[in-house]
Amino acid sequence: MVDAEPLVRVRGAAKAFGGVQALRDASLELFAGEVHALLGENGAGKSTLLKVLAGVHRTDSGEVTIGGGPFEQGSTRRSREQGVAVIYQEPSLFPDLSLAENVFIGRQPVTGRGAVDWARMRRAAAVLFGQLGVDLDPDRPARGLSIADQQIVEIAKALSTDARVIVMDEPTAALSASESERLLDVARRLRDGGAAVVFVSHRLDEVFALCDRLTVMRDGATVHTCPVAGTDAGEVVRWMVGRELTDLFPKTETTPGDVVLRVRGLTTDGVFDDVSFDVRAGEIVAFAGLVGSGRSEVVRAVFGIDRYDSGSVEVLGSPLPPADPRAALARGVALVPEDRRQQGLFMPASIARNTAVVVLSRLARRGVVRERAERELAAHWAQRLQLRHGGLDQPVERLSGGNQQKVVLAKWLATDPRLLVVDEPTRGIDVGTKAEVHRLLSEQAGQGLAVLMVSSELPEVLGMADRVLVMREGRLMATLDRAEATQERVMLAATGQASVAGEGSAA
Amino acid sequence: MSRVLSWDRSVFVLLVVTVAVGAVIDPDFAGGSNLGFVLQDIGEIMLIALPMTFLIMTGEIDLSVASTAALAGCVLGWAWQASGSMAVAVLAAVGTGVVCGAVNGFLVTRLGLGSLAVTIGTLGLYRGLCYALLGDTTVADFPAGWTNLGFSSIPGTPLPYVTPLLVVLAVAFGVVLHLTRTGRWVFAVGQSVEAARFAGIPVARLKFRLFVVTGAVAGLAGIVYDLRFASARPDGALGFELAVIASVLFGGVSIFGGVGTMWGVVSAVLFLGSVRSLLQLQGVPGNALTIITGGLLLASVVIPVVAQRWSAFRERRSRVLAAATP
Numbered sequence: 001m002v003d004a005e006p007l008v009r010v011r012g013a014a015k016a017f018g019g020v021q022a023l024r025d026a027s028l029e030l031f032a033g034e035v036h037a038l039l040g041e042n043g044a045g046k047s048t049l050l051k052v053l054a055g056v057h058r059t060d061s062g063e064v065t066i067g068g069g070p071f072e073q074g075s076t077r078r079s080r081e082q083g084v085a086v087i088y089q090e091p092s093l094f095p096d097l098s099l100a101e102n103v104f105i106g107r108q109p110v111t112g113r114g115a116v117d118w119a120r121m122r123r124a125a126a127v128l129f130g131q132l133g134v135d136l137d138p139d140r141p142a143r144g145l146s147i148a149d150q151q152i153v154e155i156a157k158a159l160s161t162d163a164r165v166i167v168m169d170e171p172t173a174a175l176s177a178s179e180s181e182r183l184l185d186v187a188r189r190l191r192d193g194g195a196a197v198v199f200v201s202h203r204l205d206e207v208f209a210l211c212d213r214l215t216v217m218r219d220g221a222t223v224h225t226c227p228v229a230g231t232d233a234g235e236v237v238r239w240m241v242g243r244e245l246t247d248l249f250p251k252t253e254t255t256p257g258d259v260v261l262r263v264r265g266l267t268t269d270g271v272f273d274d275v276s277f278d279v280r281a282g283e284i285v286a287f288a289g290l291v292g293s294g295r296s297e298v299v300r301a302v303f304g305i306d307r308y309d310s311g312s313v314e315v316l317g318s319p320l321p322p323a324d325p326r327a328a329l330a331r332g333v334a335l336v337p338e339d340r341r342q343q344g345l346f347m348p349a350s351i352a353r354n355t356a357v358v359v360l361s362r363l364a365r366r367g368v369v370r371e372r373a374e375r376e377l378a379a380h381w382a383q384r385l386q387l388r389h390g391g392l393d394q395p396v397e398r399l400s401g402g403n404q405q406k407v408v409l410a411k412w413l414a415t416d417p418r419l420l421v422v423d424e425p426t427r428g429i430d431v432g433t434k435a436e437v438h439r440l441l442s443e444q445a446g447q448g449l450a451v452l453m454v455s456s457e458l459p460e461v462l463g464m465a466d467r468v469l470v471m472r473e474g475r476l477m478a479t480l481d482r483a484e485a486t487q488e489r490v491m492l493a494a495t496g497q498a499s500v501a502g503e504g505s506a507a
Numbered sequence: 508m509s510r511v512l513s514w515d516r517s518v519f520v521l522l523v524v525t526v527a528v529g530a531v532i533d534p535d536f537a538g539g540s541n542l543g544f545v546l547q548d549i550g551e552i553m554l555i556a557l558p559m560t561f562l563i564m565t566g567e568i569d570l571s572v573a574s575t576a577a578l579a580g581c582v583l584g585w586a587w588q589a590s591g592s593m594a595v596a597v598l599a600a601v602g603t604g605v606v607c608g609a610v611n612g613f614l615v616t617r618l619g620l621g622s623l624a625v626t627i628g629t630l631g632l633y634r635g636l637c638y639a640l641l642g643d644t645t646v647a648d649f650p651a652g653w654t655n656l657g658f659s660s661i662p663g664t665p666l667p668y669v670t671p672l673l674v675v676l677a678v679a680f681g682v683v684l685h686l687t688r689t690g691r692w693v694f695a696v697g698q699s700v701e702a703a704r705f706a707g708i709p710v711a712r713l714k715f716r717l718f719v720v721t722g723a724v725a726g727l728a729g730i731v732y733d734l735r736f737a738s739a740r741p742d743g744a745l746g747f748e749l750a751v752i753a754s755v756l757f758g759g760v761s762i763f764g765g766v767g768t769m770w771g772v773v774s775a776v777l778f779l780g781s782v783r784s785l786l787q788l789q790g791v792p793g794n795a796l797t798i799i800t801g802g803l804l805l806a807s808v809v810i811p812v813v814a815q816r817w818s819a820f821r822e823r824r825s826r827v828l829a830a831a832t833p
Contacts, residue, residue, distance in 0.1 A: 335705060343699075344702060346698040349695070349698055358707060364687065368687055369691060
C-alpha cells in the first residue's frame with residue numbers, strides 16, 4: 001500500500017524568526033496511503049513545519065519536494081493548488097452560508113448561463129459527506145455546527161480540491177471521545193482513498209490507534225522516524241522529551257481538611273441543573289464529562305464570570321456573592337480559564353505584566369506599581385514553574401503553548417489562593433510540561449490548596465483526582481472516589497450508555 | 508513593543524525637526540510669542556486628548572467631546588448670567604461635562620451599546636442642547652479678570668495661563684497611565700476584554716469612569732475655550748473631536764486598543780500645533796488647516812500598514828539575496 005517514492009519530502013529544513021531558530025534540521029517523508037503522526041513537545045517546531053507545507057512560511061534553507069518535483073513555498077494558494085490542505089483545530093467557516101456553499105466557496109459550479117448551479121453543488125457536497133461517512137445536511141447553515149462537524153466540512157472541502165496531502169493540526173484537542181473516534185474513522189477513509197494524512201496530536205493513544213508511521217521532532221529537528229508498530233508510548237515520549245518520564249501523575253497523598261467550597265443546587269436554566277458538591281482543603285476534585293456537558297459553565301458561574309439562576313456558593317463557610325469575580329478573588333478563589341489565549345493572557349503584554357496583573361494593588365506603593373516588585377514576582381514564579389523564556393519582558397504571544405500555560409498558572413498562584421479552579425489545565429500542551437503541571441497541582445494540594453479541575457482527558461482525571469464528579473447534559477451524574485473511579489465507570493456516567501463504557505481503552 | 512516605541516519616538520523626532528525647520532524658514536516661528544500662541548491654539552485639543560488616550564486604549568472612543576465642551580461653555584455663559592458668580596458658573600460647566608460623560612458611559616457600559624454609535628448620537632444631541640440653551644446668541648460679558656486668563660500671558664513669560672494646567676494634567680495622566688494599577692488595567696482591557704474579566708478587572712466600572720473623566724475634562728476645555736474667545740457660543744469648539752482623535756492616533760495609540768504612550772500623544776498634539784502655526788505664518792487660511800488634521804488621521808492609519816508591508820518586502824528581498832550568494 002505504501003509507495004516506494006515519497007509524495008512529500010522535506011530534508012534539512014531550517015527556519016528562523018528573528019533570533020529564534022524554529023526549525024534547525026527538520027525532515028519528513030510522507031507516502032501516499034499512510035497516516036503519519038508528527039509528534040513533539042510544544043515549541044519543537046511541528047507547527048512551523050506544517051505552516052511551511054501550508055504556504056504560510058518559507059524555509060530559510062533545506063529542500064521540500066512534492067510528487068518528485070520542487071514544492072513551491074510561501075503562498076497558501078499555491079500550496080492548495082499543489083494538493084496540500086490543512087485542517088485547523090478550529091476551522092473558520094462562513095456561518096451564514098450553507099455547508100455546501102462552504103465546501104465550494106470560491107469555486108461554485110456554474111450552469112451554462114453562468115449562474116451558480118445549486119442543485120449540482122448540493123449533490124456534490126452530499127457525495128463528499130457520504131464518502132467521509134458522516135450524516136450532514138448540505139443545506140443547513142454552518143452557524144451552530146459543532147467544532148467536530150466544522151472540521152468535517154473542512155475535510156470535505158479538501159477532498160473537493162483533490163488534495164493529496166491532508167494535514168490535521170491537533171484536530172481532536174477540542175473534541176469529545178465519540179467525536180474523536182469519528183474523526184479517526186474519517187482519517188482512515190482518507191488514507192484508504194490514497195491520500196497522505198499528517199496527524200498531529202498530543203494524545204498518544206490516538207496515534208497508536210490510527211497512524212502507520214511517526215516522526216518525532218525536538219528543538220526544531222527531526223529526531224526519529226519509524227513505523228508505529230514495534231514502538232510504544234514510553235519510547236515515543238522519551239524521544240520527544242529526550243529524557244525518561246517516570247511519574248506521569250505524581251499524586252501526593254493528603255488528608256482532606258475543611259470544606260473550602262460548598263456548592264448547593266446551582267442552576268442556570270438550560271445550561272446546568274441542581275449541581276451540588278464540596279471541595280475540601282488539600283483535595284483535588286475533578287469534573288469529568290463530555291465537551292458541552294456544562295462543566296466549564298459551572299466553574300465560570302462559581303467564580304462569578306456568569307450569572308446563575310438559583311442555588312448557592314459558599315467559600316470557607318460564608319456565601320460568595322454571584323457574578324462578582326473580584327469578590328471571588330478577594331476570598332481566595334482563582335480560576336485558570338479554559339482558553340488561555342483569549343481568557344487567560346494578554347498576548348501582546350510581557351511575562352512580567354501578565355504574571356502581576358491580578359495582584360497589582362499588592363505591588364503598589366502609594367498607588368504607583370513598583371516595577372521592581374513586579375519583576376521579582378515574575379522571576380520568582382518563572383523559576384518555580386521552570387518557565388522557558390527569553391527574558392521577563394518577552395511578550396507572552398512569543399512563548400510556546402506549554403510555557404504560556406505556565407504563565408497563566410503563575411498569575412493565579414501569585415494570588416495565593418485557597419481554592420484553585422483549573423479548566424482544562426493541560427489542553428494542547430506537551431507531555432513534559434503536562435507532567436510539570438500535574439506535579440505542581442499535586443504539590444499545591446499537598447500544601448492544603450483546594451483544587452477543582454475540569455478535564456476532558458480521562459487519564460489526567462483518574463491520575464490526579466481524589467474525587468471525580470461526572471457531568472452529563474448539565475447534571476451531576478455520579479460522584480466517584482479515587483478508589484472506585486475507573487475509565488469505564490466515568491465513561492458510563494458521562495455518556496449514559498452502557499455500550500460506550502469500554503470504548504475509550506487506549507492501545 | 509519595539510515598533511510601538513519607535514512610533515512615538517518618531518513622532519517626537521518629527522516634532523523637533525518641524526520646530527527646527529520652522530525656525531529656519533520663518534524667524535517669527537521660533538519666537539517666544541509664537542510658542543505662547545501655539546500653546547493657546549492647541550490647549551483644548553491637548554486637554555481632551557489626555558483622557559481620550561485612555562478611552563481609545565481600552566478600545567472605546569468618544570466623538571461627542573467637542574459638543575460636550577461647547578455645551579459646558581454655553582452652560583458657563585448661561586450660569587454666569589443667571590447667578591452672577593463665575594465660581595458657580597465654572598462648577599456648573601464642569602458638572603455639565605461630568606453628566607455628558609456619564610450619559611455616554613451609561614449607554615456604553617450598562618446597555619452594552621457601541622461607543623462609536625452612542626457618541627455620534629450624543630455629538631448631535633449635546634450640540635443641539637447648546638442651541639436650545641443660548642439660541643443664536645452669544646454671551647460675551649464675562650468679567651475681564653477671567654477673560655484675561657484666557658488670552659494674556661503669565662507675567663514675565665510668553666506662556667499663556669493655560670500652560671500650567673496643561674503641564675500638570677499631562678504629567679498626571681501620564682503617571683496614571685504608565686505607573687499605576689489603573690493604567691495597567693487600561694492596557695489590559697485594551698488587549699483583551701475577556702482576559703480582563705477573568706483577571707477580576709472591573710471592566711465596565713473602569714470604562715464608565717473613563718467616560719466621566721473624559722466628559723469632565725471636555726467641560727474644562729469648554730471653559731478654557733470660552734475664556735480664550737471671551738464669549739460663550741453654541742458653535743464653539745466645532746470639529747475639535749477630529750483634531751483630538753487625529754492627535755491620539757498619530758501619537759501612536761492603536762485604534763484597536765492596548766497600545767500607546769502618553770508622551771507620544773503629547774508630542775503629536777504639539778506637532779499638530781507647530782504645523783498649523785507654521786502654515787498660518789505662511790499665510791495659509793485658517794479654515795484650510797483641517798487638511799492637516801485630516802492628513803494626520805489618515806497618516807496614522809496608513810503608515811503602520813505601509814511600514815509593515817515594507818519590512819515584509821525587505822525581509823523577502825534579503826532572503827532572495829542571501830539565497831543568491833551562497
